[in-house]
Amino acid sequence: MFERNQVLGEKKMKEPHQLSIVQLNEEDIPGLITLSDSVGWDYDKEEIHTILSSGFIYGHKSEQGEIVSSAAVIQYDSVLASVGMVIVHNGFRRMGLANELMEKCIHTVSDRMPIMLIATEEGEPLYKKIGFTTVASVQKHLCHRFEPIPLAIEHNQSLEIYTNSDFSALHQLDRLAFGGSRETFLEKRIDQAEECILLKENNRIIGYGMAVRAPATLKIGSIVAPHSDAALLIIGKLAQNRKETLRLDIPSDQKNLSARLAPYGFQKVNEPPVMMFNGLKMPERNRTLYAIAAQIFG
Template sequence: MHTEDEVELKVEQFNDSDVSNLIELSSSVCWDYDDQEIKTILSSGKIFGHKNSKGKIVSSAAIVPYDTNLASIGMVIVHSDYRGFGLGKKVTQQCIARVSKETSIMLISTEDGKPLYESLNFRTVDAVHKFLCEDFVCATLEVNNEFTLETYKVGDFHQVMVLDSAAFGGKRSKFLHNRIEQSKRCIVVKNQNREIVGFGLSVQGPINLLVGPVVAPDFKTAASIMKELAANHHGNLRIDVPSGHHDFMTFLHTCGFNKVNEPPVMMKNSSTMPHRDGRLYGIAAQVFG
């Protein structure tokens, strides 16, 4: 039984000194946030939450604002011992208050969290498709000699950012820089004119190698990026695919991936998703939209 002051805690902003405590909170709900992932969130946005009288973090929510009028909310967690007191709503409201009323806010919801977000005027506009793989075995791919896959170099950033902005639906230069720094591998796809037409990166988490974002001109190129990033990896993989990429999802099935979930994408201050050019085959992570 919690005392009155424990359930009327004040929302506070977290920093690097809270990382280990945030990892512990995420582990309590079986989410696989680690040190690097949380530091990327902190360097790209802000994390709010509550601590109990012993200094233990019992709730969290993150807001990641992008360069344009778009932001993403994620990492909304309430410890099981503190549910039912409205902490999740309070930290989500704190995130919303950090951006202007003209900013479109997206989040990827759990089914349990959907009623909370609907009460805050978020509306379902789409879905993502979560795929997991324990044993990656790539099907034979037809080689496209028009493109080459190369290791990302710092000088590639501007072209990569332009591609990401059109594919994601908003410019997010700070986050993209931080994500590339965090990545295990980052590769670019260049055409015969040496122009970058696609890219992909992988991030090693405590459980899965997370692949994304993946941006490509077509599903075969996206498949080639997936194959390259998964090559020689021994362990679990994960990719979250936006709706509308049936051929790519079929390819993933042939490689040993299974779709385990289809969480809704919800928006506030907008009735539709940001305009995307159809080239986003894998999102960075659910916290980043």
């Protein structure tokens, strides 16, 4: 594994314009959306705003001021950081820009901080070269037509709409599921969500789920639940009467949920690797995280 004071991988010679890394801000959101569109990704204004509110986005700009690369890093508590949104414009590849951005992200967080990312097929060789190790995977499921299947709910349970007074209990539930506090992210994500619902038992929160609109899909997640039946209850509530394509990203250790999704209309379309730097496993979790918010957020 590379030390933090070593060069991360071999850097290729830049072209004469000598692009430099800059920290991006809200004024750069339109340029980041254009960059995302150029590679077929669906970052929009609200998603990028949540990233900026929770962490940092870096990138390179051309001589004309065009954003030609990006990478984001978000630190959760003192236990984990997540890297994502690693994009390089087609016209500026093979210049070492992604390598430089990864180095910048790694040096942004605390020394020896475990860092995770969910790799694309194209990016995986670079991450391996830097020193990332595959520790798990995430199953991406899409549903073009949701088929509701009624599930019984316990007599002492209820599905309710989130209110601000529920935040403290939701945050505590999420902290145990995720393996660390991500309070700022949760506040911003709830504001961004089209819908946030709670599963309560005897008026105590035991699960939650969000639906967040993206340009191409409605993302369902995070989902935290005590078991897969409860996760399906939450998913069904968020997905009911939806006409758009739905997306679920499910951790690989939740095989029971993945195996039960097909009758609802979900199909697994991809299973990208979860990779770690400065660590060989994820933080301690209680196995109640059934769907992640999005790949960039871990």
